[in-house]
Structures are given as C-alpha cells and as structure tokens.
Amino acid sequence: MLLALAPDLSTVGYLGGPRVGSLSYNVVHTYTLSLALGAVGFWADIRLALLVALVWTGHIGADRLFGYELTFASGRSSGGSIARMREYSRPNAESVDRQ
Numbered sequence: 001m002l003l004a005l006a007p008d009l010s011t012v013g014y015l016g017g018p019r020v021g022s023l024s025y026n027v028v029h030t031y032t033l034s035l036a037l038g039a040v041g042f043w044a045d046i047r048l049a050l051l052v053a054l055v056w057t058g059h060i061g062a063d064r065l066f067g068y069e070l071t072f073a074s075g076r077s078s079g080g081s082i083a084r085m086r087e088y089s090r091p092n093a094e095s096v097d098r099q
Contacts, residue, residue, distance in 0.1 A: 003052065007059050022071040029060055029070060 013024030027033070034056040041049030 003055050026070045
C-alpha cells in the first residue's frame with residue numbers, strides 16, 4: 001500500500017513553489033520513467049524493479065482514471081479526459097432554449 005502511494009510524495013515539491021512542484025509532480029506522474037524502469041527490470045531480470053514499475057504505472061493510471069492530470073506552474077491542469085467530459089456535459093444556452 002505504501003508503495004502505491006509513494007509517487008504522491010512528489011507533491012512535496014510544491015513547498016519550493018508552483019514551478020518546482022509542478023515539475024516534480026509531472027516527472028513522477030508520466031509513464032516514461034515507470035515504463036523505462038519496467039523495461040530494465042524485465043530485460044535484466046530484476047524482479048523488484050519490475051514490481052515497482054508495475055505499481056508505479058498502476059498509480060499513474062489510477063490518477064488518470066480519477067481525473068488527476070499533469071499540472072502547469074500556473075496551477076492549472078492539462079485538461080485531460082475528465083475536464084473534457086465535464087465541458088461536454090454542461091448544456092449550452094442554445095440547447096436549453098430549444099427545450
């Protein structure tokens with residue numbers, strides 16, 4: 001369980017300001033490093049590296065599922081699928097007037 005939440009320690013970077021915080025969060029919450037670690041673990045037969053990579057990748061996937069996206073230094077998110085679903089679910093003035 002602790003390993004599954006470990007990537008969220010990257011939010012400590014926000015103590016250094018929004019630029020450092022968003023950079024640390026984004027680096028840890030992109031698939032690049034977790035997949036690279038998994039590849040090294042697979043090809044070098046290092047089971048611990050493979051396990052950590054699988055848990056890390058699962059954490060990133062769960063974050064995306066629940067709407068946590070990459071962030072910018074301004075504090076805004078990258079506006080991923082959840083943000084788009086919210087935008088499409090709002091009725092616009094035209095459709096409300098027709099009803």
